[in-house]
Every structure is written in structure tokens, then in C-alpha cells.
Amino acid sequence: FNLVSTVTASNPPDCDRPLYEVQSGDTCDSICSNHLVSNYQLRLVNPEINEACNNIFPGEKFCLGRKGQDCTDVHKVGPGENCWKIAHDAGISIELLVKNNPNLGEDCQFVRPKEV
Structure with missing residues (x-):
């Protein structure tokens, strides 16, 4: 039985940035800090990420910005x-x-x- 729910993101057609593949030890804060994406933005364009951001796992891929929703100044x-x-x-x-x-x-x- 699969008891772990995983999040799978596909590359949305309006994703302006390359997909990021989660690495071991990554957190939403580290991903955002390293790629200059706001924490709010990451969750906005990837609604499958929960508010606590504790449902991301190595190997999953997420969009880092979408047309019309990406912040230019962070x-x-x-x-x-x-x-x-x-x-x-x-x-x-x-x-x-x-x-x-x-x-x-x-x-x-x-x-x-x-x-x-």
C-alpha cells in the first residue's frame, strides 16, 4: 500500500521559468531563497503545495513562475x-x-x- 501522498506537478503551459526539481533537504524557504521566488509565489503557482509546505519531496518538480503572476522585484x-x-x-x-x-x-x- 502507498501510504505517502506525493505531489506531482506538470509543466503548465504558462510557466515562465524552468521547473525546479526538489532535492533532498530542500524546504520552500531554501528553494525560494536560492531562486529568488517569493514563498507566496511558489505556493500560488503550485496550489498542490500545502500552507505548511511539508508535502514536497525529492524528485518532484514545481513551476517557479507563471505569466502574469510572477513578481519581478523580490x-x-x-x-x-x-x-x-x-x-x-x-x-x-x-x-x-x-x-x-x-x-x-x-x-x-x-x-x-x-x-x-
Whole structure:
């Protein structure tokens, strides 16, 4: 019996970037950090990835960006950074930052170092 549910992604026709093949030890954070893809973006274009991102396994392939949904400017959160600093440095409002990155939470309470 197969007791492990695996996620299988096919290359969607609107995938702008090459598919990424998950390696042993990968996490959503490491994939996003290494390929400058926001965590929100990765899950948006691959809805089969769950919110905790604990259902990715070596050998699976995921799209890293789709036409019309791919962010062109990304930022990797540094130690001690908060939404105000990130928004200020990018020249945007905190409201726009949160709107474009709903995974940050309404009050920007989920900012984590090394997150993209």
C-alpha cells in the first residue's frame, strides 16, 4: 500500500521559468531563497503545495513562475528587518507590500529572516 501522498506537478503551459526539481533537504524557504521566488509565489503557482509546505519531496518538480503572476522585484528578508524597512527601501507602502505578500499577515506579523 502507498501510504505517502506525493505531489506531482506538470509543466503548465504558462510557466515562465524552468521547473525546479526538489532535492533532498530542500524546504520552500531554501528553494525560494536560492531562486529568488517569493514563498507566496511558489505556493500560488503550485496550489498542490500545502500552507505548511511539508508535502514536497525529492524528485518532484514545481513551476517557479507563471505569466502574469510572477513578481519581478523580490527581496530576501535580512536579520532584524521588518515590513516598514522593507517597504521603505522598496519605495512602496506597507499596504502594498502586504497586499502583494498575503503570507506576511494583515499586521505583517509573519516576517521571517531569509524569506523571499
